[in-house]
Amino acid sequence: GAVVSQHPSWVICKSGTSVKIECRSLDFQATTMFWYRQFPKQSLMLMATSNEGSKATYEQGVEKDKFLINHASLTLSTLTVTSAHPEDSSFYICSARGGLAGVWRSDEQFFGPGTRLTVL
Amino acid sequence: AQSVTQLGSHVSVSEGALVLLRCNYSSSVPPYLFWYVQYPNQGLQLLLKYTSAATLVKGINGFEAEFKKSETSFHLTKPSAHMSDAAEYFCAVSPGYSSASKIIFGSGTRLSIRP
Numbered sequence: 098g099a100v101v102s103q104h105p106s107w108v109i110c111k112s113g114t115s116v117k118i119e120c121r122s123l124d125f126q127a128t129t130m131f132w133y134r135q136f137p138k139q140s141l142m143l144m145a146t147s148n149e150g151s152k153a154t155y156e157q158g159v160e161k162d163k164f165l166i167n168h169a170s171l172t173l174s175t176l177t178v179t180s181a182h183p184e185d186s187s188f189y190i191c192s193a194r195g196g197l198a199g200v201w202r203s204d205e206q207f208f209g210p211g212t213r214l215t216v217l
Numbered sequence: 218a219q220s221v222t223q224l225g226s227h228v229s230v231s232e233g234a235l236v237l238l239r240c241n242y243s244s245s246v247p248p249y250l251f252w253y254v255q256y257p258n259q260g261l262q263l264l265l266k267y268t269s270a271a272t273l274v275k276g277i278n279g280f281e282a283e284f285k286k287s288e289t290s291f292h293l294t295k296p297s298a299h300m301s302d303a304a305e306y307f308c309a310v311s312p313g314y315s316s317a318s319k320i321i322f323g324s325g326t327r328l329s330i331r332p
Contacts, residue, residue: 101260103260131319138325138327139324139325140307140322140323140325141261141307141322143319143320143321146319188258190260190261192260192261204318205263205266206320208253208260208261208262209260210258210259210260211259211260213258
């Protein structure tokens with residue numbers, strides 16, 4: 098239980114294009130999802146927190162218009178990197194928190210496997 | 218503000234030897250502390266967490282960590298290293314274990330295991 102998937106696992110795109118990354122909770126309802134980015138050999142930096150049906154809360158220094166986050170359902174959040182540039186190349190990881198109504202609920206964050214974005 | 222400092226970006230031990238990964242935290246409120254492991258090109262897996270219960274926390278894969286308030290430390294240990302333990306390890310802190318709490322990660326320690 099508590100499996101989080103991300104799609105795609107890797108993507109290569111040209112500079113100036115937009116890329117959408119999906120984060121899904123496969124067997125539970127994710128009331129909150131988090132998006133992180135990780136540069137090579139560095140730690141995870143929280144980009145934004147999103148609650149289902151609400152606007153995402155972005156961390157300081159993260160451009161809202163560049164990193165569009167949508168959390169339209171309890172099992173899906175998307176991160177769209179708009180007009181991507183080489184400096185946006187990174188490993189993007191999502192995590193989800195929630196539970197299964199009437200069965201279990203946890204405040205633990207369950208992490209997806211990550212998406213490696215390379216912008217040429 | 219909360220933060221964690223991981224001492225040593227790279228630790229190398231022999232197979233069968235003791236593993237010790239160091240983590241010190243800074244927190245203005247009683248912290249919740251975590252250790253995560255990340256294998257290459259994968260997400261994070263929770264090893265163990267401290268949430269103000271027992272100060273010695275046992276996790277998966279034979280790892281454990283001890284919360285020492287006087288030393289503001291939460292070091293990760295394993296008595297005998299296995300080749301499969303080679304990975305990146307992150308210490309993390311949160312001001313609380315609730316749906317509103319963010320997790321702040323340390324810079325990570327890469328653990329290598331020598332045959």
